[in-house]
Amino acid sequence: MSSNWVDIRDEIRRRVLERELLPGAKLPNDQELAEEFKCSRTTVQRAMLDLAQSGTVDRRRKGGTTITLHPITRTTFDIPITRLEIEAAGNDYSYFLVSREILVSPPRVASSFGLAEPTEMLRVTALHMANKQPYIFEDRWIAHETTPEILDVDLSRESANEWLIRNRPYSDCEVRFLAKRATRQEAELLASDVDEALFVMERTTWINGAPITMVRAIAKPGYQLVAKAN
Template sequence: MTVGGDTVTEVVRLSWKDVRDRVHGRVLDGTYAPGDRLPRDEDLAEEFGCARSTVQRAMQDLSLSGIVERRRKGGTRVRRDPVTRATLDIPITRNEVENRGAVYGYRLIGLTTEAVPPPVTAKFEMAGSEEMLRVRALHLADGHPFVFEDRWVSLRTVPEILEIDLAAQSANEWLVRNKPYTRCDLRFYAMNADAETAAILETGEGAALMVIERTTWIGLDPITSVKAVTAPGYEILTRS
């Protein structure tokens, strides 16, 4: 760039988003075809006149979106079999209700200490059973049933749960705010409402309901496993 000379060449510094969009553009227009190896980061950095770390940041993003695959030694390739990758955020149920502009409500249905049954020990990947706190509760939106949760909480990992008034505050809210986890399994499926679930969710027996099961651990220690049965009409929507 010559300032004061006849021509001023403007030097445009590309951001990592610019680099990402340019590389993505080349995937979209077929310059880089499925399975193709991309130029090395340093070569792209030279071509774009940016830092190598800028290219790396762009590639991380494209990799997270499922567009390219990065291997430590093998460089970067365009994914041969693209996947639709979605990021799903599951908020605290109170927030989910309030984000919809509805009034949140909560009702404790059952609170017991029980030996964990086999389907739940399997979810926790526990060798044997033990006593856990079982919390059954209903979340409401504008007074209507929204989510019915049947939850197990490890008394070994979370003994403090016994001091919480779970008639006033949901275990969902308390645990998410106070018990960060290091591992989380999520399972989504559809079920026909049985008589009890139908009664709690105020729907007909047999109604198709979406279920979200979530199991969390801190290290190897189980925290909680919850089966959240949503009311009819519940949808999960993601945009990317």
């Protein structure tokens, strides 16, 4: 007779779907819902936490709980380590280093870190392959002032990404998705036409405000990132 929190969540979702609750509609308060569903307020709270996290309802102290006025599509993507993504698909992973040099970072890199001045950084480019076919081209800038040990790592054997994950945790991360035209180098490495449209995942990470790395993962033509939403 009494409900668990999943039942309550699903019932509220059903009411939204059946248009018994329209965007902006106010729900009864937690105490009243607890009586309706014959459960404790804690259980209602648990259901509402889930609905709020998925963007279905807005909750405000004193203001109460309302159905989200402007529905959005909330999507969660897990961006895995490239090697694991390839291996999870049952393919053979290989990797090779394309270049490694110390350069002054161009403005787009410095500004992505929030740095006013261009800084010397370690720039590494590498190719990740699935079954010997190009999969992702990685264009990475590493703030070796923050992580000097990276200068001693043999990046032809291990990808900078995996070394950093094991040795240099981050506190903040920003992700950007975008499209870019293949340069001649990218086209050659990814076996695509010049001017092909390529999907790019860009990540910048910091540790307590200090820049760690900024990486562009440039995917082979046709790559898609897929997720279920809501």
